[in-house]
Amino acid sequence: MRPTRNGAQLITNTQGSAPGTGPQPADFTDVRATNLAVVLRFVRENAPCSRADIAASTGLNKATVSSLVADLIDRRLLRETGLTENRVGRPATMLVLDGSPYAAVGIEVNVDYLTAVAVDLKGEALLSWRRAFPGGSASSGQAVAGIAGVARRVVTRMTKEARQVLGLTVAVPGLVDLGGSVRLAPNMGWRDVDLAGDLAKALRDPGFPVLVDNDANLGALAELRFGPHGGVRDLVYLTGEIGVGAGIVLDGRLRRGGAGFSGEIGHIEIVPGGPPCHCGRRGCLEVVAGLGALLDRTVPGGVSPAELEPEIDEVVQRAEAGDPVVLDLLDTLAGNLGRGVGIVANLLNPEVVVLGGYYVKLAPWILARAEQEMLGRALAPGGGGCRLVVSGLGYGAAALGAAARVLDSVDSGRLPAPA
Amino acid sequence: MRPTRNGAQLITNTQGSAPGTGPQPADFTDVRATNLAVVLRFVRENAPCSRADIAASTGLNKATVSSLVADLIDRRLLRETGLTENRVGRPATMLVLDGSPYAAVGIEVNVDYLTAVAVDLKGEALLSWRRAFPGGSASSGQAVAGIAGVARRVVTRMTKEARQVLGLTVAVPGLVDLGGSVRLAPNMGWRDVDLAGDLAKALRDPGFPVLVDNDANLGALAELRFGPHGGVRDLVYLTGEIGVGAGIVLDGRLRRGGAGFSGEIGHIEIVPGGPPCHCGRRGCLEVVAGLGALLDRTVPGGVSPAELEPEIDEVVQRAEAGDPVVLDLLDTLAGNLGRGVGIVANLLNPEVVVLGGYYVKLAPWILARAEQEMLGRALAPGGGGCRLVVSGLGYGAAALGAAARVLDSVDSGRLPAPA
Numbered sequence: 001m002r003p004t005r006n007g008a009q010l011i012t013n014t015q016g017s018a019p020g021t022g023p024q025p026a027d028f029t030d031v032r033a034t035n036l037a038v039v040l041r042f043v044r045e046n047a048p049c050s051r052a053d054i055a056a057s058t059g060l061n062k063a064t065v066s067s068l069v070a071d072l073i074d075r076r077l078l079r080e081t082g083l084t085e086n087r088v089g090r091p092a093t094m095l096v097l098d099g100s101p102y103a104a105v106g107i108e109v110n111v112d113y114l115t116a117v118a119v120d121l122k123g124e125a126l127l128s129w130r131r132a133f134p135g136g137s138a139s140s141g142q143a144v145a146g147i148a149g150v151a152r153r154v155v156t157r158m159t160k161e162a163r164q165v166l167g168l169t170v171a172v173p174g175l176v177d178l179g180g181s182v183r184l185a186p187n188m189g190w191r192d193v194d195l196a197g198d199l200a201k202a203l204r205d206p207g208f209p210v211l212v213d214n215d216a217n218l219g220a221l222a223e224l225r226f227g228p229h230g231g232v233r234d235l236v237y238l239t240g241e242i243g244v245g246a247g248i249v250l251d252g253r254l255r256r257g258g259a260g261f262s263g264e265i266g267h268i269e270i271v272p273g274g275p276p277c278h279c280g281r282r283g284c285l286e287v288v289a290g291l292g293a294l295l296d297r298t299v300p301g302g303v304s305p306a307e308l309e310p311e312i313d314e315v316v317q318r319a320e321a322g323d324p325v326v327l328d329l330l331d332t333l334a335g336n337l338g339r340g341v342g343i344v345a346n347l348l349n350p351e352v353v354v355l356g357g358y359y360v361k362l363a364p365w366i367l368a369r370a371e372q373e374m375l376g377r378a379l380a381p382g383g384g385g386c387r388l389v390v391s392g393l394g395y396g397a398a399a400l401g402a403a404a405r406v407l408d409s410v411d412s413g414r415l416p417a418p419a
Numbered sequence: 420m421r422p423t424r425n426g427a428q429l430i431t432n433t434q435g436s437a438p439g440t441g442p443q444p445a446d447f448t449d450v451r452a453t454n455l456a457v458v459l460r461f462v463r464e465n466a467p468c469s470r471a472d473i474a475a476s477t478g479l480n481k482a483t484v485s486s487l488v489a490d491l492i493d494r495r496l497l498r499e500t501g502l503t504e505n506r507v508g509r510p511a512t513m514l515v516l517d518g519s520p521y522a523a524v525g526i527e528v529n530v531d532y533l534t535a536v537a538v539d540l541k542g543e544a545l546l547s548w549r550r551a552f553p554g555g556s557a558s559s560g561q562a563v564a565g566i567a568g569v570a571r572r573v574v575t576r577m578t579k580e581a582r583q584v585l586g587l588t589v590a591v592p593g594l595v596d597l598g599g600s601v602r603l604a605p606n607m608g609w610r611d612v613d614l615a616g617d618l619a620k621a622l623r624d625p626g627f628p629v630l631v632d633n634d635a636n637l638g639a640l641a642e643l644r645f646g647p648h649g650g651v652r653d654l655v656y657l658t659g660e661i662g663v664g665a666g667i668v669l670d671g672r673l674r675r676g677g678a679g680f681s682g683e684i685g686h687i688e689i690v691p692g693g694p695p696c697h698c699g700r701r702g703c704l705e706v707v708a709g710l711g712a713l714l715d716r717t718v719p720g721g722v723s724p725a726e727l728e729p730e731i732d733e734v735v736q737r738a739e740a741g742d743p744v745v746l747d748l749l750d751t752l753a754g755n756l757g758r759g760v761g762i763v764a765n766l767l768n769p770e771v772v773v774l775g776g777y778y779v780k781l782a783p784w785i786l787a788r789a790e791q792e793m794l795g796r797a798l799a800p801g802g803g804g805c806r807l808v809v810s811g812l813g814y815g816a817a818a819l820g821a822a823a824r825v826l827d828s829v830d831s832g833r834l835p836a837p838a
Contacts, residue, residue, distance in 0.1 A: 175799055184798065234677040246766065250676070255669040257768025258653040259804045264765040267798040269758070272691065279798055339688070346683040347665065347766060349676025379603065379686040379698055380594055385678045 030413070032068075035060060037413035039068045040077055043095055044122075044411065048081055050092035069095065074418040076101045077121065077410075097122050102416065103158040106402025108171035108215060109147055111136035111187050111242045112308040116150050117399040118158060121166075123225060123407060127157060128396055132309070136242065140182075140193040148202035155206070165208045166410060169402035170195065171215040173243045178260045180212040186267075186278040187243045209414075211405065215239055216263050217254055218401030219356050220247025222393055224254075225404045227354070234350040237391070238265070239398065240359030242308070244286040244340070247401075250348065266290065270339050289337040291358050297329055312358050319365050327365065334366035338373020345378040345386045356391040356398075363390045449832070451487075454479060456832035458487045459496055462514055463541075463830065467500055469511035488514065493837040495520045496540065496829075516541050521835065522582040524573050525821025527590035527634060528562055530555035530606050530661045531727040535569050536818040537577060540585075542644060542826060546576060547815055551728070555661065559601075559612040567621035574625065584627045585829060588821035589614065590634040592662045597679045599631040605686075605697040606662045628833075630824065634658055635682050636673055637820030638775050639666025641812055643673075644823040646773070653769040656810070657684070658817065659778030661727070663705040663759070666820075669767065685709065689758050708756040710777050716748055731777050738784050746784065753785035757792020764797040764805045775810040775817075782809045 042054050055065045072078040079098040084091035099120035108115040114133040118126040133146055151168055158165055172195065174185025180196030182188075196212045203210065220237035229235055237247040246263035248255045256262050266286035267279050274283025275293075287293060295303040295311050298318070303311055318326040341353050353374075355363065371388040378384055391397055410416075461473050474484045491497040498517040503510035518539035527534040533552040537545040552565055566589060574584055591614065593604025599615030601607075615631045622629065639656035648654055656666040665682040667674045675681050685705035686698050693702025694712075706712060714722040714730050717737070722730055737745040760772050772793075774782065790807040797803055810816055829835075 175803075184800065186798075232677075248766070250669060250674040251672065253670065255674070255767070257669070257803065258651075258770035259768055259799065261799040261803040262766065262768040264768075264798045267796075268762050268765050269796065281796070343687050343762060344766070346687050347667070347681065347763070348674070349678055349681040349683075351677035377686075377688065377700070379605075379683045380678065380680040381602065384594075384676065384680040 033413040033415070035064070036068055036071060036415060037411060039065065040072060040097075040415075041411050043072075043078055043097055047096040048083055048094035050094055052092055054095075071418065072415075073098075075416055077415065099124060101162070101164060102166050103161075103163040104166050104403040104406035104410075105151065105154050105158070105168045106171065106218070106399040106404070106406070107147055107150055107154075107168065108218075108396075108399040108402065109133065109135050109143055109188075110173055110215070110398075113395075114146060114150055115396055115399040116154050117396050117403050118154055119400070119403045119407070120163075121407070121410070123404070126161070126163075127154065128399075129154075130395060134304075135188055137189075140188070140190050140195070140198075143188070143190075144195065144198045144202050148199060151199070151203060151206075164416060165206070166416060167209040167211065167406035168199075168206070169211040169213055169218065169405045170199065171218045171398035171402045172212055173215045173239065173241060173245060175261050175264070176212050176214045178256075180210075182212065183261075187241075189278075209406075209409070213402065213405060214245060214247070214260075214263065215241075215398040216245030216247040217256065218247070218399075218405060219354075219391070219393075219397040220249050220254055220401065221404045221408065222397045222401030223247075223354050223391065224249060224252075225407070226393060226400060228392060229352055229354075232351045234348070235352045235354065236344050236348065236350045237354045237356055237397070238341075238359070240291065240355055240357035240362075242286070242290055242292050244290045246344065248348065250350075265340055265344065268340065268343060270336050285336065285340045289333050289340060293333055293336070294329055294362075298326060308358075312361060316361055319362075330362060330365040331369055333362075334369035335373050337366060338370035339377065341370060341374040341386075341388060342377030345374055345380070345383050349380065349384045350386055353386060353388050354391050355388065356393070357395065360390050360394065452832040452834070454483070455487055455490060455834060456830060458484065459491060459516075459834075460830050462491075462497055463516055466515040467502055467513035469513055471511055473514075490837065491834075492517075494835055496834065518543060520581070520583060521585050522577040522580075523585050523822040523825035523829075524570065524577070524587045525590065525637070525818040525823070525825070526566055526569055526573075526587065527637075527815075527818040527821065528552065528554050528566055528607075529592055529634065529817075532814075533565060533569055534815055534818040535573050536815050536822050537573055538819070538822045538826070539582075540826070540829070542823070545580070545582075546573065547818075548573075549814060553723075554607055556608075559607075559609050559614070559617075562607070562609075563614065563617045563621050567618060570618070570622060570625075583835065584625070585835060586628045586630065586825035587618075587625070588630040588632055588637065588824045589618065590637045590817035590821045591631055592634045592658065592660060592664060594680050594683070595631050595633045597675075599629075601631065602680075606660075608697075628825075628828070632821065632824060633664060633666070633679075633682065634660075634817040635664030635666040636675065637666070637818075637824060638773075638810070638812075638816040639668050639673055639820065640823045640827065641816045641820030642666075642773050642810065643668060643671075644826070645812060645819060647811060648771055648773075651770045653767070654771045654773065655763050655767065655769045656773045656775055656816070657760075657778070659710065659774055659776035659781075661705070661709055661711050663709045665763065667767065669769075684759055684763065687759065687762060689755050704755065704759045708752050708759060712752055712755070713748055713781075717745060727777075731780055735780055738781075749781060749784040750788055752781075753788035754792050756785060757789035758796065760789060760793040760805075760807060761796030764793055764799070764802050768799065768803045769805055772805060772807050773810050774807065775812070776814065779809050779813065 055062045083094040099122045103118045106117045116129045175183040182193040233252045235249040244266040246265040271283035277284040277287045474481045502513040518541045522537045525536045535548045594602040601612040652671045654668040663685040665684040686703045690702035696703040696706045
């Protein structure tokens, strides 16, 4: 709250009353970066808006706002529109985010595919690629090569469009520690892979940050930023792949747990003594409600990781045709999924649980049954208000969330340098 | 951040980068209350300290701090000590919290007892009562009368000591909505009881706020404020009564979920087709790992709610004597409890899970086994760092947390009026 030499003001976090959280003054040297981020986020949410609007709503004084806006324009994060707003007094020049010079890149690697997404600063899609990739049988070295290859192609494309890449985040179905190492990814067969480090090496110091995060966490971030859940503060996103993971948002924020390993719903025992799981246990949610539970029964001889998508399409066709074997399998899967969602409803009382991945295609046959099971298991009447819905973000949710994490980083003050 | 007429400064919450969280200016009229709370919390954590210390650390200017401190001294929340600190320049008068004029009261009602606690502003114990009370068989009306009776006695005692009661919170083992109504408390046999309203009526407008909250949530608040978990930001507290509930702290805050119903771990199915639960389901955690699971087997003819405590003492004696039947029951209970803790470890990745209530007495026979079970079930190696520990707060944890919630309310700016 003390004024600084450059006229910015110190912003102090005073949210709430938990013990041990007194005033937490921001680091003095970060004040300007923090205030730049405040202005950037304000424009993100309120564009088009004027400098006076920013000053009125943030409490920063007008001279400070002018200086911050000039800096953000220099960095090509904001631009002035031709528009002006006529009020009493002088017309005000309106500001918007500048979408053109930057790209945020997200890549998801999974058991059977690689997905890449790039968005501009506004979050608008620039490209969306998906290709089959046998992540479940590739070594981590092969996966690094595959991800790096896709990343290079995305960067080349962005560079051709005269865009600077702000960062790359890679989504992985497994335990990712807070430093970007994959501690364990059972369905990929990985253990202790320094994926962020290996990728940065493979990309030869790319000049932008390379992060790695859990796919379900990133799916949840994508739902928060791009989903239709306005006002929802408590949301759980479930991936629906061979593995099943949860991204947990409570009070508006992703909750990662002490070591970053929250959301491992896929390895909660649902059927004691049930089928064996890649993790070494039995009856885990993902072996009774993941895609493997379905395809192991519908595909004679077992599924090749590269063929999941056509196999799912065949399941959908058989379900549409009323095949009783498939309908029965889907009903069982839905019941088991509902047991998992019931655990989430009892423990976390979210407003929404979002089903992603292949669950989206299967929704017509699993959603109602899973919700019914959840409602029957939740102690709170009506599931405590919990709704089970299908993601509208499609297969790209984790990659989109990976790009969103790059934007989150910019929004919180890690800004590109001025031109 | 804009200066106000009285010289206070607007504090803006800018924590973090989640989408949808731009700058959130505090309500203009709340600025002074917010800043009073900032100073109060700073002194709570740093006493003895000087006005200059407060100004230096909070960023509030010195004149503002002097005005705020004068106000807090008027309200008898702070006092000056005789101590001074010699620095370069003038000696500074040191400030501390004033513990003497106030009391925060917490009462817990449960299946078999009523507990009452009062603490001063510093959190130091003024009184701790416990008596048998057949909450499990009493009507909600009888419970209101019982709680009100205890509350009146506590208030009388505090008044005799010339203390003003800042507030009363009542802990209940059940679903409590955000308005203080008990929606469902299976072990008490309550449904839709407006406990906060009924109590305020029974106490005839007591002149202090009466709140109602879930016992596990309050146990978690007690651990945060009074427990030995310095620096822990992700903690789950488990009640160990006839019922079992969880209070969930993530990133330093209690997470209540969308409707306030989080933490219902007691009604997660642990043993499919297991024994019937009061909630109407079967095999819930609390029927296989709650106290009833034990006492139904050790007490011929079943347990009367008023006799739980002596029965638990007898279990402890039999365990100490090496009674194989009791040891076997405790081992089974511990295994089931560990399955529940494993769910928490997989889903939330807490740093600590704290066992409260009667689990404290049973710890020598259940802690190691439950931890082993949890470790075997967590996907993350070493349980993701999760430790299973026993509460040091004893039976009074929920009541203590109820009193802590009153202090939290003061710390966040709901201050008593000046004398």
